[in-house]
Amino acid sequence: MPANKFAASNDWWKHAVVYEVYPRSYGDSNNDGTGDLNGITQHLDHLAKLGVDAIWITPCFPSPQVDFGYDVSDYRNIDPQYGTLADFDGLVAEAKKRNIKVILDFVVNHTSDKHRWFLESEQSKTNPYRDYYIWRDGKGPGQPPNNWTSTFGGPSWTYSDTTSQWYYHFFYPQQPDLNWRNPKVEQEMFDVTRFWYRRGVYGFRLDAVDTLFEDPNLTDNPPVPGTDAYGMPMQEHIHDHSPAEVHAELRNLRKVANEFPGRVLIGETWTDTPEQLAEYYGPNNDELQMPMYFNFTKVKTLDANEFRQKVAAIEANPVHGWPVYVLSNHDIRRYVDRYGNGENKDQIAKLMSALYLTLRGSAIMYYGEEIGMENNDPKRVEDVKDVIGKKGWPKEIGRDGERTPMQWNTSVNAGFNKGATPWLPVDANYPTHNIATESQDPNSVLNWYRELIRLRRSNPAFYGGSYFSLTDTDPNIMAYLRKSPTAATVVILNFSAQPQTIALDSSKIGTSTGTVLLSTDRQLKRINLRKLRLAPYGVVIASVHGKATHTAAGVTH
Numbered sequence: 136m137p138a139n140k141f142a143a144s145n146d147w148w149k150h151a152v153v154y155e156v157y158p159r160s161y162g163d164s165n166n167d168g169t170g171d172l173n174g175i176t177q178h179l180d181h182l183a184k185l186g187v188d189a190i191w192i193t194p195c196f197p198s199p200q201v202d203f204g205y206d207v208s209d210y211r212n213i214d215p216q217y218g219t220l221a222d223f224d225g226l227v228a229e230a231k232k233r234n235i236k237v238i239l240d241f242v243v244n245h246t247s248d249k250h251r252w253f254l255e256s257e258q259s260k261t262n263p264y265r266d267y268y269i270w271r272d273g274k275g276p277g278q279p280p281n282n283w284t285s286t287f288g289g290p291s292w293t294y295s296d297t298t299s300q301w302y303y304h305f306f307y308p309q310q311p312d313l314n315w316r317n318p319k320v321e322q323e324m325f326d327v328t329r330f331w332y333r334r335g336v337y338g339f340r341l342d343a344v345d346t347l348f349e350d351p352n353l354t355d356n357p358p359v360p361g362t363d364a365y366g367m368p369m370q371e372h373i374h375d376h377s378p379a380e381v382h383a384e385l386r387n388l389r390k391v392a393n394e395f396p397g398r399v400l401i402g403e404t405w406t407d408t409p410e411q412l413a414e415y416y417g418p419n420n421d422e423l424q425m426p427m428y429f430n431f432t433k434v435k436t437l438d439a440n441e442f443r444q445k446v447a448a449i450e451a452n453p454v455h456g457w458p459v460y461v462l463s464n465h466d467i468r469r470y471v472d473r474y475g476n477g478e479n480k481d482q483i484a485k486l487m488s489a490l491y492l493t494l495r496g497s498a499i500m501y502y503g504e505e506i507g508m509e510n511n512d513p514k515r516v517e518d519v520k521d522v523i524g525k526k527g528w529p530k531e532i533g534r535d536g537e538r539t540p541m542q543w544n545t546s547v548n549a550g551f552n553k554g555a556t557p558w559l560p561v562d563a564n565y566p567t568h569n570i571a572t573e574s575q576d577p578n579s580v581l582n583w584y585r586e587l588i589r590l591r592r593s594n595p596a597f598y599g600g601s602y603f604s605l606t607d608t609d610p611n612i613m614a615y616l617r618k619s620p621t622a623a624t625v626v627i628l629n630f631s632a633q634p635q636t637i638a639l640d641s642s643k644i645g646t647s648t649g650t651v652l653l654s655t656d657r658q659l660k661r662i663n664l665r666k667l668r669l670a671p672y673g674v675v676i677a678s679v680h681g682k683a684t685h686t687a688a689g690v691t692h
């Protein structure tokens with residue numbers, strides 16, 4: 136794999152491919168059924184060969200694991216089931232040898248109810264840690280302070296007999312919200328990031344950033360008709376969010392990151408509009424470098440128009456922000472299961488990866504994507520491990536399906552471990568969809584991802600080129616030009632299950648022919664842009680020369 140020419144710069148994250156690892160499910164080195172840090176270290180060669188620039192490890196800190204690590208009981212250590220701090224240091228060192236940076240998940244909104252701070256806080260109203268969390272009197276006997284509901288079901292307040300007050304939690308009762316208005320909390324959390332930066336961590340993915348602050352007056356949320364998956368009345372979640380304070384705090388977290396060169400903040404930024412997303416970069420580019428653009432994950436069908444519009448919205452955004460594309464993660468169904476009625480999953484994997492890995496911006500991929508792993512959803516509530524699935528079944532089946540063990544080879548448990556029952560069942564497609572088997576097949580999803588990432592890294596058009604759409608309203612085809620001062624490529628994607636023939640406007644490209652760099656049609660070497668036939672879900676990426684007449688609106692960085 137060619138080196139990423141940005142690797143040593145402070146802007147390394149631009150053009151980077153960041154690979155999300157769910158540590159419970161990646162590699163189980165001690166064969167206890169749950170993945171661990173050494174299990175990640177053992178597989179770094181795979182990641183280097185794939186060509187990723189960084190790995191983001193979801194929370195591996197000590198935790199009661201109610202929300203599988205998103206309930207942290209100590210921010211400065213490693214959960215024993217995942218290993219030790221020494222194992223972590225070993226992972227960082229081995230990753231560094233392979234030019235892979237390590238990014239951690241920072242659960243900023245809440246801790247575990249077993250965190251020392253909370254255990255202290257609940258003792259008395261005068262405990263020095265009381266104000267680390269949000270404690271309030273109820274409206275009356277048995278009545279919480281207001282009507283806010285938790286996104287994980289039930290009210291977002293839990294009563295504590297010890298002090299006869301309620302504490303606030305946007306997520307589970309075992310995840311009490313921190314009070315970021317308390318300067319001591321701020322300082323503690325800033326120091327946590329310094330602790331890890333000094334250990335060689337290159338940044339954080341900030342969990343649930345938009346819920347850091349709530350209306351201090353605790354105004355009731357307006358009710359809306361209906362009930363949620365857990366049977367609670369629906370409401371508009373407007374007063375349990377306070378965006379202005381969130382942005383101010385992100386600027387503070389960024390200042391701390393800036394104390395260490397090249398450190399990057401990624402945000403779990405669920406937003407509805409590109410304008411809202413743009414705000415997360417900060418007025419002076421002083422908040423998050425990488426707020427995730429989640430809108431691809433909201434597209435329900437393989438409609439080229441929808442994806443084109445989503446890209447156009449980002450490209451048209453006047454704000455300086457660098458785009459960050461995401462298709463799947465540990466909270467949402469794998470993208471091969473979201474599209475295509477359960478059929479043609481491998482073709483869809485090639486199509487969608489070709490889209491998001493050739494756009495202008497960084498890409499965050501989810502483990503297993505590179506082999507076409509699919510969801511393996513629980514069939515019975517008794518098998519569900521994720522609490523939201525247990526509580527919300529069958530309306531909400533939880534997130535186990537997208538978190539199953541990584542598939543390495545055809546041996547027992549797909550090579551995840553040496554035979555202990557994995558915490559979640561390995562998917563049935565592992566005999567064909569695993570790293571070892573797919574490595575042997577030039578047409579596998581794995582080799583496709585490898586070639587695509589290699590191309591993305593080595594071709595200047597993908598590095599820094601502008602983006603110019605070549606199709607306007609075609610529901611089946613997305614085609615675009617990526618162009619830098621020294622290179623130009625076209626990317627043509629057939630989103631439909633039927634063959635398509637298209638004619639591109641060669642005046643916009645400056646030539647009517649192209650040399651194929653990568654295609655799902657392995658025989659294709661040269662293309663005629665005025666008449667090009669694409670197979671179902673077909674992809675063509677071609678180098679084009681000549682002088683384009685359009686004035687690309689895309690920004691070159």
Ligand code: NOJ
Pocket residue numbers: 202205242306342343403465466
């Ligand atoms: C978002 C995380 O991605 C999800 O897995 C978790 O349950 C919630 N935040 C709460 O931390």
